Amino acid sequence: MALATRTGPERPAPAAAPAAAARNRTATPGPHPRPPSLAARPGSSLRLLWRSTIGKKAVMAVSGLFLLLYLVLHMLGNLKIFFGPDDFNGYSHWLRTLGEPALHHEWFLWLLRFALAAAVVLHGVCAYQLSRRARTARPVRYAHRPRGSSYATRTMRWGGVIVALFVVWHILDLTTGTVNPHGEAGQPYQNVVASFSTWYGNVIYLTAVTAVGLHVRHGLFGAAQTLGVNSPRRQAALRRTSDVLAVALTAGFVSVPLAVITGVAE
Template structure:
């Protein structure tokens, strides 16, 4: 601790000294967090952590969506149950709003870190890759940036469509099952949804491996296993999400 701070602490009583130390410790941690955020590895760590938070949500969301195959009463009951989780400790719908707030913060941090890293990368390498290097880049890596932008736009549209009902003329706030079925009876909505889900799968396939690298989980001996887990998650989520519009289109869900 700096000499000036130690001298100041010696002039105050024990209780105040403890409070000052707490404030100084908090400021130090805040400065450390800002310093970490300013580094490339810090931004990558934020991207990895927020990506895993959103991945966990997506797994649960996909499993919940599959309830649509059990009929309208089961699906609507499931949607209603989401609003009473935590009662009576939490007021009605608070769990959903807390979840949405966490996801919103995670999404904003994820996008911000990605945009800043992309800007740094372009600034550090003003000359494009040689042709051979570009060919060696994987399909997932090349599409992460633009796929991420498309996914962000899709999330906005998806919320306006099935959560808020702003762009859904048949929206019924009391029947999520009705909203899903009516939505996926429109071919162009299915097309948008399926393209977005495929891009999501590509994003997860590469992002899961990249996150394991950033967080230090991956090792040469674990590389194949990490890639296999990422690919399995990507395929399972893609198939699970796409299965719903296909079910509506084929009459399995009506």
């Protein structure tokens, strides 16, 4: 029997009250609607992982670390630009012959490209699903902007999108040569110099590399946290490592257009 109103002209008749009183009502006051179960049963460990938020984060961490390792090697390879066109173009050629004779010409490169593409897709799909989930988990904003979190932390999602778009540009520019002013296959050195001789080439590259740096700064710490490497003792060191690696990576990548702009490479 609910007390419907305070201004009811009459009190309920004694007989009316119990009639409305339910006995041993089993329903508890409604929990909010739940999304479809994420439960994976029975199923493989991978399936369980894919279904859970932590598992998806683990997928992002592993794919992210793989991409980060690639970026570090890529950045180191880029530094060959400082040793002249022969060195740089020779390195490019060597990449195509890597693994021979066990692998056919360019097979290694294609394997790597597939692996990278798979990592990017997994990373992106998980990020997309998790951010949609986050939006439903926090549908209403507060009257104040969130505080305390770093710029890198707040820009992870948009930064990721920027980097993804850049990858497309980067391939069209320096892999296929489609948008490259020089665009000659087998002459990566000349292609690089041509790309960084345009203002837009530099703007796009520098924006993207900054985004990469910020992404790595938070992403590496996040991966460590996701994979359970963090602890109260290690936390400060992990954050420092992320910062140092992010700065080193960004600096290494930025040095290439800088070399072109300053005329060290031409």
